Amino acid sequence: MLLALTGDVAKQLAEDHGVCVRPLAMRRIDLTTGRVDVVPVPCGSTREDVCRPCSDKARRLRMAQCREGWHLEDEPIPAPAAPTDEQKQLMATRADLHAAYTRARADGDEQTCEEIRDAVEELDADLRALGVRGRLAPLDPPDRPVKRSTRRRQDAPNLPRRPVENRTVGRVYGGRYRPSTFLTLTLDSYGRVDGDGAAVDPERYDYRRAARDAIHFPKLVDRFWQNTRRCVGWDVQYFGTVEPQKRGAPHFHAAIRGTIPRAELRAIAAATYHQVWWPAHDTILYSGDRLPRWDDRSRGFVDPDTREPLPTFDEACEDLTRPAHVVRFGAQVHVKGILGGTEEAGRHIGYLTKYLTKSVGQAAGLDEEASERQREHARRLVAELRITPCSPRCGVWLLYGIQPKGARLSTTPGQCKGKAHKPEHLGIAGRRVLVSRKWSNKTLDDHRAERAAFVRQLLDRAGVRPGYAVDDGPFEWERTRPGDEDVPTRPALLLHAISERQRWKADYEAAQLVTGVLPDNRSATDDQAA
Incomplete structure (x- = not known):
């Protein structure tokens, strides 16, 4: 029983070679020759606990995207x-x-x-x-x-408004230095927390405001960039990641192209807010077995006692005189200038993408080593998130006597499939990586294609023709089904992918020796940034 299993050995070997450990068996059909092959296709997961090789590959791709757009000297977008x-x-x-x-x-x-x-x-x-x-x-x-x-x-300071110039690169200082900025924004405090991020006094910790701020945090970040561009007077570009703090609140790290004075960024953060013009959702009207019921005649939800139709979301918003919630940044704003091509720039790129391979809960420290106080703090926050509406279509609105948009028979009162209500997301339901449109003028697919084109060009220059290259085609791809006789087992797929990866690596190293394009002896920090 203590001997290693063949599947575990194949999985560990795949991780050592950077091969996907959960490949999808796809049937590749050559439309010219009619040849059919079952090949392993990477799963493409970005979670380390699901597939470490694929998540590492996705993280390196994001690092390359961040590096290419951070310290540009020319405009990336042509007319x-x-x-x-x-x-x-x-x-x-x-x-x-x-x-x-x-x-x-x-x-x-x-x-x-x-x-x-x-x-x-x-x-x-x-x-x-x-x-x-x-x-x-x-x-x-x-x-x-x-x-x-x-x-x-009236309680928000005013900001200067300047005409926005059609440029995205920053200023040059001393005739040769073009620094950029690293920015960190956090939310306000909801109560005292200890060193592990757990509330010191859970009864006085404002979990309701924490839950609402987490859900509406993406809107606040969008508003911040709008105010920044209007205030500084040029088209600011950024690469940012949303991460949770130990207390469970989201905060935002961003690499900004060009420099903006620290005092100005702090003033913009202090003056930025987002008003949520939703119906009031402070008091739950229905709970337990007493929940709104669907009525086929009115095609909507009705009160379980009076059978009166509940107001729709739009009807509840008609007479609003004040927002249901206002979200703001906290006082803590960290700003740092970074020069391109330095070791410090590589460190900050690695810091930006450090937690992209982990779930929100894992990044917040909610793993096996979390203390009981941390778990209790997270449970209270998740309990509040479950009764906080995440969108106008959220089924939680029915607990407050309001029909959500698009309500139908399958809508369950108090239930919503949105990620914001799930414990592993802690209210952070949007994208973890936020990139402005003019960052590098490339999509992730463009970056992948560039890396593949570089390898092909290197092999062509060296005259190395891989024995596994397929010149025929075009191809048609087809999903396999469980029970198909031509589909090999998972260990066989892994061994096939490992063998293919070894051949790729051997051909690539041979091409490097022939062309003289050898990797530099760089530090670990530089390797992370590459």
Whole structure:
């Protein structure tokens, strides 16, 4: 019983070689020759506890993305191409169809409206195929939201507003130095915590505000970047990651291209807020066995006692005079200047991506070694998150006597599938990595393609032709099903992938020796940043 299992040996060997330990068996069909092969395809997980090799690969890709856009000296985005005659002609045709649709809708001609919708759908597909990006005006006007006052709150300081220049790179100092910025933003305090992040006095800790701040934290970050661009006067670009603190509250690390004065960033953080214009959800009206019930006649939820329909989300928002919640940053704002190409820059890139392979709960220290006080603190926070609505469509609204948007028979009162309510997310339901659009002018797929193209070019220069290369094609991919006789076992798939990886590595090292492109003797910090 103490002997090693073959599956465990294959899994450990795969991890040692950087091979996915949970490969998907895919059937590859060569449409030219008809040859069919079952090949292992990486799972692509970003979680270390699911697949360490795939999560490490995803983390290195994010590090490369951060490094390439942080200390740029030239603008990464070229000027948009001028519209072509064909694009303008199709857009003019769409304008005519839009006018015809408006007239047909006013006349009540539903058949003509349906024909115009089909024509516009085909026209939009042609515009996308011609390279037109951006939002196209819908035929049916969207529902206008209730107007809210845009006047700044009296308890928030004012910010200067400057015209935003069309540039993303920072200033040069001393004729040769172009530093950038590393920024950390945190939320406010909800009560005293100990060294492990657990509340010293749980009865006085404001778990309700902590839960709401965590859910609406992404909106606050978006508002911060809007205020930053308006205040500094240029198009600020950033690469940021959202991570939990030990107390469970999210905080934000960001690499900013260019420099912004520390006092100015602190002033922007202090003046940034986000108002949640939702119905009040402070008192639970329904709980236990007394929950709203679905009524087929009214096609909505009704009170279990009176059978009166519950107000919809939009109806509950009509008479709002004040927001249900206001989220702000805390006083702690850390700002540091970083020079590109230095060891310090590599350290901060590694720090930015340090916890991307872990879940939110693991990053907050909620693992096997967590103390009982930490677990109790997390349980109280999760209990509050379960009764805090995460969106207008959240089923938790029914506990407060409000029908969520899109309510239907399958909606369960008090239940929501959103990640914000799950214990392992601690209210952080959005993306963990936030990258501005003009950071590097490349997507993650572009970065993957660049790495693959570099290897192919190196092999071509060295004249190395891999024995496993497939020149035929094109291919068609097909999912395998459990029980298929041609699908090998998981250990066999792992051994096949390991053998393939060993051949790749041997060919790559041979190409390096022939071309003289050898890896530098860099430090571990530089290797992390590479």
